[in-house]
Amino acid sequence: MVQLPTSHPEVYQELSETGSWTLQRGDDVAFSSIAADQGIEQTVNRDTKTAGGLAGITLNRGMYEKL
Secondary structure, three states: OOOHHHHOHHHHHHHHHHOOOEEOOOOOOOOOOEEHHHHHHHHHHHHHOOOOHHHHHHHOHHHHHHO
């Protein structure tokens, strides 16, 4: 991130000026953004609660190859 201004100036400008480092889960409430890493964490947590969970995905060769 320290090198972002020189390595990817367009990304740095976007993050600095617009705050595009957040995401929204739906369009119904415009001010309910969350941090991108929090959104990823919530998605992973939700996926691990499905049938078989994370172990079911990682131990099943067919499921693993779909990812």
